[in-house]
Amino acid sequence: MPGEVNKEEQMTEQPTAEQPEVEATPTEEPEVPNAEVPNQEQDQLHSENAEKVCSQPQSLRAFVVGGSGEVGKQLVKQLAFNSDIKQITLIVRQPIKYDDYIDNRTVQKIVDFEKLEEHKDAFAEHDVGYCTLGTTRGRAGVDGFKRVDHDYVVTVAKMAKELGCKQFHLCSSKGANEKKHDPLS
Secondary structure, three states: OOOOOOHHHHHHOOOOOOOOOOOOOOOOOOOOOOOOOOOHHHHHHHHHHHHHHHHOOOOEEEEEEOOOOHHHHHHHHHHHOOOOEEEEEEEEOOOOOOOOOOOOOEEEEEOOHHHHHHHHHHHOOOOEEEEOOOOOHHHHHHHHHHHHHHHHHHHHHHHHHHOOOOEEEEOOOOOOOOOOOOOOO
């Protein structure tokens, strides 16, 4: 077939200036000094320890920024059904009416995103933070898009870290394409 190279032809090709001549040598597995191969006993111990850690309730306090969007609402719903979450703080621009899955563990903190520094108390005393903020260039313009998708996110992350939040998770729309639904194509 046109464009195909026979393996024998490929092996006999002469090196060019772009392809320096390299002598092929068989590769060997590198020795790892003092490497121990785990045995079944160690595997079982690790497995038992993992089960103990995973089975203990965490009683985490979480905040969500961007909980009014479609992704944020789904995240809030998942957190509400998670028994390891003892408190959910929804940091929002205006009060949001949620479905019946919201319970007494959930509080809403109304903030002005243009003045986030004035609302540090909303981010205090949380173990984990989630950010699903986002807008479109069409809806907010280029400057508004940058402010929401970058500036607010960075400010929230920095404040959360400064106030002792151990984890911060960002769900970004970077690379999203409404016309392309197959992520593998």
